[in-house]
Amino acid sequence: MLTIWGRASSSNVMKVLWLCEELAIPFQRIDAGGAFGRTREPAYLAMNPNALVPTIVEPDGFSLWESNSILRYLCATRPGGERLHPPDPRARAEAEKWMDWQLSALNPPMTTIFFTYVRTPEAERDWPATHAARDRAEALWGIIDRTLEGRDYVAGAMSLGDIALGPYVHRWFRLPIQRAPMPRLEAWYQRLLQRPGYARHVAVELA
Numbered sequence: 001m002l003t004i005w006g007r008a009s010s011s012n013v014m015k016v017l018w019l020c021e022e023l024a025i026p027f028q029r030i031d032a033g034g035a036f037g038r039t040r041e042p043a044y045l046a047m048n049p050n051a052l053v054p055t056i057v058e059p060d061g062f063s064l065w066e067s068n069s070i071l072r073y074l075c076a077t078r079p080g081g082e083r084l085h086p087p088d089p090r091a092r093a094e095a096e097k098w099m100d101w102q103l104s105a106l107n108p109p110m111t112t113i114f115f116t117y118v119r120t121p122e123a124e125r126d127w128p129a130t131h132a133a134r135d136r137a138e139a140l141w142g143i144i145d146r147t148l149e150g151r152d153y154v155a156g157a158m159s160l161g162d163i164a165l166g167p168y169v170h171r172w173f174r175l176p177i178q179r180a181p182m183p184r185l186e187a188w189y190q191r192l193l194q195r196p197g198y199a200r201h202v203a204v205e206l207a
């Protein structure tokens with residue numbers, strides 16, 4: 001059976017758990033990272049020298065880190081994966097650009113906002129940085145809102161693009177921040193909430 005190392009509160013672990021549910025992939029999860037530690041133990045570092053989660057391990061010992069690479073790998077190796085990661089080069093690229101954009105553009109401001117409200121004691125919060133990050137994130141969510149004009153999912157059909165972005169849109173709508181109205185973004189979030197894997201693993205209390 002597939003092993004997933006990583007605490008369930010990690011956005012990057014959530015993506016993998018959600019995909020496993022979408023594709024009915026059996027797995028066992030082992031808590032690691034954050035308060036659970038373990039990521040600096042030699043055995044973990046041998047699998048993932050970044051000391052981050054998630055890491056997956058196949059029964060034959062093959063291991064892989066970097067959540068979006070894990071999503072691609074699971075789609076390539078499990079039945080039904082092509083449904084969420086189509087072989088057609090253009091359809092695939094449409095989804096992959098959102099995966100790269102999540103890592104490079106969206107992740108930095110969303111991490112700043114999330115850490116301020118959820119992981120940083122009030123006295124230590126950096127408000128100028130948080131306000132700048134909120135502004136930046138709002139501009140980025142505006143890009144998604146406009147992309148969703150006339151489509152249900154970011155690449156047209158449901159894809160790994162939606163899975164990579166899903167944890168962050170939940171945080172965007174749950175954090176106690178100001179948000180410009182974005183009806184298509186809200187409708188997409190509501191659509192994701194209908195998916196059992198998203199509801200179970202991603203749309204959880206912020207921690």
Ligand SMILES: N[C@@H](CCC(=O)N[C@@H](CS)C(=O)NCC(=O)O)C(=O)O
Nearest residue numbers: 010011012033034052053054066067
């Ligand atoms: N780009 C990496 C980032 C991994 C990452 O930053 N993971 C965070 C949790 S979301 C982590 O391990 N933080 C340290 C910890 O939990 O101990 C990925 O997508 O997998």
